[in-house]
Amino acid sequence: MDRQKTTSDLIVERLGIWQVERIYGYAGDGNNPLLGAIRRADGPEFIAARHEESAAFMAVGEAKYGDRVGVVTSTQGPGAVHLLNGLYDAKLDSVPVVALVAQQHQSVLGSDYQQEIDLGHLFADVSSPFLQTVTTPEQLPMVIDRAFRSALANRQPSVVILPHDVQQAPAPDLGQSHGEVVTAPRWTQGRVLAREEDLEQALQVLAEGQKIALLVGQGCRGQWEQVARLAERLGAGIATSLLGKPHVDESHPLVTGTMGHLGTTASAALLQGCDTLLILGSNDPWTEFYPPPGQARAIQVDVDPAVIGNRYPVEVGLVGHSSEVIGQLLERLPERDDPWRSTVEEAVTTWREISRLRAEVPAEPLNPELVVRELNRRLPEDVQLAIDVGSSVYHYVRQIAVPPGGNAHLSSTLASMGCAIPYALAAKEVSPQRPVVALAGDGAMEMLGNNELITLATRWRTWENPRFVLVALHNQDLAEVSWEQRETESEPRFEESQTVPRFDFAGYAELLGLHGMRIHDVSALERVLDEAFSVERPVVVEVLTDPDVPLIPPFPHGRELLDSMRTGLAAEGESGHHGLELLERYAEIEEERR
Structure with missing residues (x-):
């Protein structure tokens, strides 16, 4: 006898129409009906994480690497709570995710039933554009369609709450009865162009500018050639937000690198020296690293009018897709011979030398900047990078140039540790033929990785190309926070809060059937990294690094904080002596090259 089609079957069918290929999640009694429907269907594929937080990060990774909606499911109660971190990552980095969250039977709600929590309140902020509980089967197709359209239009998470009894109910036969809403699983967008009067005003500001800087964000994804043409036309330097870094070619002489606390000295010189700032598809929060208010006349381009003027007092707002607006500007901007260009190029050359010299500073046992610099030399052209939060981000920004054919992602605005391995797994699921490289510290690895x-x-044997290289920087310290304690608080490192227990990452990898390697001597670094990229299975490269290598903000901001860091290190007594020596050497490199 044929099984009766349920609402859960209808959910899976609708996901297929929305071209969902994978659902990440974790099982529980609450989402069992949905899991059963996934099992019965030809697709999408269910990929089980070891924790709902990881599953949510994987859905974010699906959205970021695949440029599509990521989908995650969980049971009610604790499973739902665990989703929050990944969903906030999607919200703050503006990527589309749909969460299908189970709830107890409607008949028990309000009774303090087992695992009953108020999911509407729980998700009210993280999914404010679209949050809906499905209370009848007839409601389901419309809610799924609206969840996807909202996620795509707003670049935010949507949450659909699915009571257990609704998941089990027979699928409805929708018609045209009163109270039934029949929708289409379709979404599209048009061209958004800047207004003529705003363009004229922007062109006037740019014509009067003598020292122009571009700040490029993730809104310029896939638009490097246009951005480069615009910079060449204006003689402008190009700084990027952290999310914008993968979308420019950092070998270009006008690209100064990432701005902000973890950024480059070239980007700091550009933004502190410019008289005109053109912000392209960026909402970067590091406001103290923008030009001082009043120094630069500013223009901002963004498809979302709500963020115009959000970080800096702009004079002109151009609302439109950055590709369209850049095209509008290029049609009208004249060629110009700008002496500012040579100043920018000199700052870029200086920064590249600083970066090299930093990596060559001897450390005990290895300098993590040298490790990441050597890793950068081996990145395949089509690499997909996943970067964890912490000191790894500093080294990524300062020592890695994403190849033009590659991409890279991290938890930027939320800055949540533990994202790299879930992200890397999603990257591999999205493009199993492409190599993946992940970079994480020992704190992030022990937290979630x-x-x-x-x-x-469990997954790697299903991939067309099994190359997956994880470099775990093992220094037994939450290094970024240790340096923040010294830098912002003038306090010594607090050992009880900062120490990361030693863990055998390479040995653990071997226990799991992966390939584990360990580097504790600089003489083995190149040989081991070469081998890591030749192994036909995932590799975990554990590198013992020096926690005292400084994480200095770019000068001139970093110079202003040196005394605070010296005070903190001095308070550590003998244990701070090595860090103080390294700090002085790094500061000396900065000053000698400026």
């Missing part, structure tokens, strides 16, 4: 190495061990 180690668990998802188990998932890696």
Whole structure:
């Protein structure tokens, strides 16, 4: 006898129409009906994480690497709570995710039933554009369609709450009865062009500018050639937000690198020296690294009018897709011979030398900047990079140039540790033929990464190309926070809060059937990294690095904080002596090259 089609079957069918290929999640009694429907269907594929937080990060990774909607599911109660971190990552980095969250039977709601929590309140902020509980089967197709359209239009998470009894109910036969809404699983967008009067005003500001800087964000994804033409036309330097870094070619002489606390000295010189700022598709929050208010006349381009003037007092707002607006500007901007260009190029050359010299500073046992610099030399052209939060981000910004054919992602605005391995897994699922490289510190690995190495061990044999290289920087310290304690508080490192227990990452990888390697001597660095990229299975490269290598903000901002860091290190006594020596050497490199 044929099984009766349920509302859960209808959900899976609708996801297929929305071209969902994978659902990340974790099982529980609450979403069992949905999981059963996934099992019965030809697709989408269900990929089980080891924790709902990881599953949510994987859905974010699906959205970021695949440029599509990521989908995650969980049970009610604790499973739902665990989703929050990943969903906030999607919200703050503006990527589309749909969460299908189970709830107890409607008949028990309000009784303090087992695992009953108020999911509407729980998700009210993280999914404010669209949050809906499905209370009848007839409601379901419309809610799924609106969830996807909202996620795509707003670049934000949508949450659909699915009571258990609704998941089990027979699928409805929708018609035209009163109270039934029949929708289409379709979404599209048009061209958004800037207004003529705003363009004229922007062109006037640019014509009067003598020292122009571009700040490029993720809104310029896939638009490097246009951005480069615009910079060449204006003689402008190009700084990027953290999210914008993968979308420019950092070999270009006008690209100064990432701005902000973890940025480059070239980007700091550009933004502190410019008299005109053109912000392209960026909402970067590091406001103290923008030009001082009043120094630069500013223009901002964004498809979202709500963010115009959000970070800097702009004079002109151009609302439109950055590709369209850049095209509008290029049609009208004249060629110009600008001496500012040579100043920018000199700052870029200086920064590249600083970056090289920093990596060559001896450390005990290895300088992490040298490790990441050597890793950068081996990145395949089509690499997909996943970067974890912490000191890894500093080294990524300062020592890695994403190849023009590659991409890279991290938890930027939320800055949540533990994202790299879930992201890397999603990157591999999206494009199994492409190599993946992940970079994470030992703190992030012990927080979430180690668990998802188990998932890696279960998935890698399904991939067309098994190359997956994880470099784990092992220094037994939450290094970024240790340096923040010294830098912002003038306090010594607090050992009880900062120490990361030693863990055998390479040995653990071997236990899981992966390939584990360990580097504790600089003489082995190149040989081991070469081998890591030749192994036909995922590799975990554990590198013992020096926690005292400084994480200095770019000068001139960093110079202003040196005394605070010296005070903190001096208070550590003998244990701070090595860090103080390294700090002085790094400061000396900066000053000598300026």
